[in-house]
Amino acid sequence: MLKDKRDVPLETLRKAVEKYRFNPNYIFTGQGPMMLGDDNENKFRVLSVIVDQKGEERIVHVPVPAQAGYVNESAEQTFIQGLPSFSLPDYKYKVGTHRSFDVAGDSMEPTLLEGDKVICSFLEPNLWENGIKDNHVYVFVTNSDIVVKRAINKIKTNSALELKSDNTYYQPFPLPLSELKEVWLIRSKISPFAPCMEKTNNGQVSKDEIDELRNAIQKQNEVIGQLYEAIDKINPKT
DSSP states (O other), X not given: OTTSSSOOOHHHXXXXXXXXXXXXXXXXXXXXOSBOOTTTGGGOOOOOOXXXXXXXXXXXXXXXXHHHHHHHHTTOHHHHHTSOEEOOXXXXXXXXXXXXXXXXXXXXXXXXXTTOEEEEEEEOGGGHHHHSOTTOEEEEEESSOEEEEEEEEEHHHHSEEEEEOXXXXXXXXEEEGGGEEEEEEEEEEEOOOOOOTTOOGGGOOOHHHHHHHHHHHHHHHHHHHHHHHHHHHHSOOO
C-alpha cells in the first residue's frame, strides 16, 4: 500500500477512522478537517460491505436471528461476512450501499407483515436532519434494537425522531438522536406469495376483522344482559 502497488482495503480505512478518528470525508474527497472533532465525529459511519468477484457490492440480508448481533457488531467485517448476501438486476441497487431486513411483529400492518423482507438504501448520518422525510418508512438501527417505523423528523427542534406504527394499537414514541446508529430508507419489499386468493394478509386476521368481531361480542353481551333482566322481571328472586 505504501508503494502504491495495491489499494487500501475498506476494512483498513474503517479501522483507521475508528482508532485515529480520521475524517472519512477528508480521506475520500480532500474536503473538511483531517481529523474528526467532537462536533462532527457522529456525522460519518463507515459500513462493512460484501463485494462479488467483479468488485460490485452485494445486498447484505439481516434475518431476525441475526438482528441482535447486528446491533452490537454491525461495523465488524467478520460478522457481516457471515450474513447471507444477494444481488438484484435493477440498476438502482447497483449504486450506494443496500441492506435487507426481515420484518418482525405486527406493528406495521397492513403495510408490512411479519415475514416480509424490506430492501433499503443507506442514509448517511450527515443527511438525517434534512433527509429523513415525515411519514416515510425506514429501518432504524438503535443502540439496542432494530425497528421498522414511519418517522416524524424533529431533529432540528428536539434532537429526536418520533416513530409511528401503521397498526393503531401501538402508540408513537420518541427516538433520541443519541440512540440512533443507522438509518435505512425502505425502497421495496419482498412478501411471501399466498396461492389461495380467498385469504388476505397471508391468512392473518386483519385489524378491521378483529374490531368487527369485538363489536359483535359486545352486542351479544348486551342482548344477554337484557335477557337476564327480562327473566328476573318474569321470575323475581325471592
